[in-house]
Amino acid sequence: MPGNSGIDALMIPVADEESAGFWEGTAGGELRMQACTACGRLRFPPQVMCPHCRSTGRDWRPVSGSGTVWSFVVPHPPLLAAYTELAPYNVIVVALEEDAALRIVGNLVTRPGGPINEIDPATIRIGEPVRVVFSARPGPGGLEVFLPEWVRAQE
Ligand SMILES: [Zn+2]
Numbered sequence: 001m002p003g004n005s006g007i008d009a010l011m012i013p014v015a016d017e018e019s020a021g022f023w024e025g026t027a028g029g030e031l032r033m034q035a036c037t038a039c040g041r042l043r044f045p046p047q048v049m050c051p052h053c054r055s056t057g058r059d060w061r062p063v064s065g066s067g068t069v070w071s072f073v074v075p076h077p078p079l080l081a082a083y084t085e086l087a088p089y090n091v092i093v094v095a096l097e098e099d100a101a102l103r104i105v106g107n108l109v110t111r112p113g114g115p116i117n118e119i120d121p122a123t124i125r126i127g128e129p130v131r132v133v134f135s136a137r138p139g140p141g142g143l144e145v146f147l148p149e150w151v152r153a154q155e
Helices: 020-027
Strands: 032-036 058-062 066-073 091-096 103-106 129-138 144-152
Touching: 020 032, 020 058, 020 144, 103 144
Parallel strands: none
Antiparallel strands: 032 058, 066 091, 066 129, 091 103, 129 144
């Protein structure tokens, strides 16, 4: 397809100034949320201003990495080429234990670095407990990116 032929790899996020602390955490095996230094509320994704009190004071706090499946989808083609090979796979939205309004999008896997299509999507249940793992995935420029992914809490 013209104009689409250059996209043949999985899309890996790139750290920017605001998210750098998040990615430093994942590289060290820690899930961190940005915290407001004025009101103390956690927020995700990282952003300059607190959506609750409008303070721009912020730092990073580790969280437990436990949560529940809040929602999920099962993508099917048409998809980007790299994803077509993996479909059907799962994309889950996790509500964190600390605050159910903190939600992170990721994949449910059987082990860190495991394929994102290894779990039968028909077995995924809304509300099932999950915990974070960190998977080293090849990122831009050959650098590894430690993506937060999720495994079932019992496994
Ligand atoms: Zn605040």
